Amino acid sequence: MKSFEAILKECEGLAFDLNFARAKKWKAEDKKRILVGYLPIYVPREIIHAANGLPVGIMGAGDRKQIIKGDAYYQSYICHLPRGIIEMALDKNLDDFDGFMFPAICDCVRNLSGMFKLSKKGKFQRYFDYPQNFDVLIGGTFYIQEMEKILEDMQAVNGVKVTPEAINKAIKLYNTNRRLIEEIYNIRQQYPWRLSAVETYHILRAGITIPVEEHNEMLEQVVEHIQRERGEPMDNIRVVVTGSFCEQPPIGLIKSIEMAGCYIVEDDFMLGSRQIQGDINDNSKNPLEALADAYIHQSTFTSCFYDVENPRGKRLVKLAKERNADGIIFSAASFCDPALLDRPQMQQECDAAGIPHINFQYHENTGQFKVIKEQAGTFSDSIKLWA
């Protein structure tokens, strides 16, 4: 077993390798392997795995890359994520990728799919339309058709005809992945000092750039390590951070919240890896149906799903209670329509439930955290003193 520090260091390196060296090395080992990049939030990675592909999460350039060309493609009032991704594409960071998936999260990501088409990046560029109808026979059928398009795209590249067995095998692996991630969150709920939010972030983000088998091994070791005492409990409040599911907050921001006296016991940074709650049936004769069923019945709340039947504000409150959180931090990327348009309603639900909350906005390359630290610190103090 690797030392904990070695695992954490490796994860940090993988999480922010904007050249995706590990993924490219994996592809180079076999001619039939393909790399499929996907943007936030969620794609059914199982079908890519089954097609001898590696799904690679492209979460933006963050504060690790200077944006020069990307700014020439976007107006100042559009979020930072797509300009970083265009910069990466133009700088050849994404060369060797065979295809790209752009989930239906907002109009910026939707139109970015068209920009990739126009600039012919990858062998396929697929906008992945989430059904907003949650009847299995209507929306579920549509979702299966969306997955079939991706399977055709991939088959056209590597000739691999996906079998139900291969998808079931992938589902099993990702079930393990989801279970281990939740186990880490559950341990952190009780002992948040054993693994910081930044470390947790690195571990999860590393996982979307490497084969799931490797990530599972890594997660098992992490779980084992954090069964034991590590660090010291602090007089911190417990918070849920929400709204950071697409453009990622810089590490400095997560660190600032923690240093200001807040244990982040729940977050939506790597929502795609955690969207499906619980196991997906891995023994189905029609595993695409199983995946569609999981999308419809087992998805957690996200800003890109129509929520009238099951409002996400109420679900956020429920989650905060389950995590025994003292407060909620609404942390959204500037110009992020999904997060920002949801915020007022979600805040009203928090008010109704008596849960304190604060909010701020960031860019993925925000460099100054003093104000955020002060705000989070005051929030923490106020809860400790008066809650």
Place this chain on the structure above:
Amino acid sequence: MADPKEAIKEKSMVIQKDMLAKQFHDLSKAKELGKKVVYTFVPGNLTELILSFDMLPVYPEINALQSGMRKKSAAYIREAEKMGHSEDVCTYVKCDVGMMLNGNIGPTGEQLPKPDLLLLSYTGCFTFLKWFENLERLYPGVPVAMLHTPYQEDGKITKDQTDYMVKQLNEEVIPKMEKVTGKKFDPAKLSKLMENSAKAEDLLVKILESAKRKPSPIDAYFAGVYYIGPIFTAFRGTESAVEYYTELWSEVQERIKLGLGPVTPEGELKEEKYRLVMEGPPNWTNFREFWKIFYDMGAVIVASTYTKVGGVYDQGFRHDPKNPLESLSRYCMGVYTNLNLPQRVDLIEKYVKEYKADGFLINSIKSCNSFSAGQLMIMRQIEQRTGVPVGFIESDLVDPRYFSYANIKNRLESYFQMLEQRKIILKQEGVAV
């Protein structure tokens, strides 16, 4: 700045004004008239279906743009920001929310009725989803029918997509309309309305395509937004829409016969100096000042993409009374904001060439990522493919804080100088302009 004197209006504009006044009056009396009210969106709207149930539609974007034109939007937006909405998000949403919080008074000063049904036609704009989630909470208990329109990801409409939409219409939208109204769905009535739609659509295409002439008898953007009004909103499918477009077409024909240019708020444009294709919605808060910059310089918009957000009829689509639900589905999927970026570039390129435009201009709207994200790439593509000078200005739909008259005017004047220069060079090179 624009002269505040009364704008000059064509007869068709007066007809349209009367149609709208009646519509808003009917809405204010909806409960007395026993009519059910549906809130829904313009792109991918199901007006014929709504009318077939004798319901009255309300379009929140139209209310927002009307508030913008009547200088009320700034206060409404502030109201929504006070309740927690970010400065960064769509100002149509904020204006609409603010208007509701202020008593929901419509453009004619009469109160708009509360909805009996919220019909979320989720077409070509992610914000629509959020908008109606907000509305649903402002009107608790009002049923919401969701129609998810798949994006034209592959640049075409597939059978699977159409089936998905028809299933939603049959199993989600129509049953909710039946429940709200207590009436059975009447396919024959829907088809009859769609016959009128197709007639009006034929006329609208003739009107828009008249701009291929030199000089163009119309401005296909600033006047175009009036021309599309009835067909994009509550009147598509009605006899009155057919009558309106018949009158408008006869006015345009008269102008063609006399060799006249477009009518502006200050009278007829005497000389057409520049022909432009325009991408993006207009600014509504300073609409007349914005338009005036163009007509003062002799610039005419001969084709625009904004006038296709309620349907790309000029590319051949017509509502088909023989297949009403399939046709409604294809209509929703075909609207401009539901086209993928390569399709949008192809369409604009076609417009530049077919309408013999001198330039291509983008009015990039802060509020509208559906239009705006990717526009700088569209601009480059059009420049490469057509060689015409391209221009880029920025403003907003209904937030006056984002309309900087001096900046826009400066930029446009420089752009027109560039067009002038190019004309001189082309003339020197013996190229016909």
